[in-house]
Amino acid sequence: MSVCCNSEYHLFTLCTETKSHNVDCYWPNPLVESYIIRIHKHFFSNCTIEEVIWVDPPDDTLTILILIPVFLTLAMIALVVWCSKRSDLLA
Incomplete structure (x- = not known):
């Protein structure tokens, strides 16, 4: 993944973790995890994976x-x- 996508996904993960703790929801949980996966598929589907050629x-x-x-x-x-x-x- 490119640096941009990794950074944005990391920030999003930190945000969701913080918000789930604020509402006394344990982390990770299936609901939050499915939400993160949906968001990831929607927003980060254009990230290109650079294949390493050994x-x-x-x-x-x-x-x-x-x-x-x-x-x-x-x-x-x-x-x-x-x-x-x-x-x-x-x-």
């Missing part, structure tokens, strides 16, 4: 994103093995 990263970036965790895992394994051998020498 694209794969370039091959270089993808390779780096795959190799970094692999190398970190290998480095941690090597560090654990090295530290365990080192503790045997110190004991």
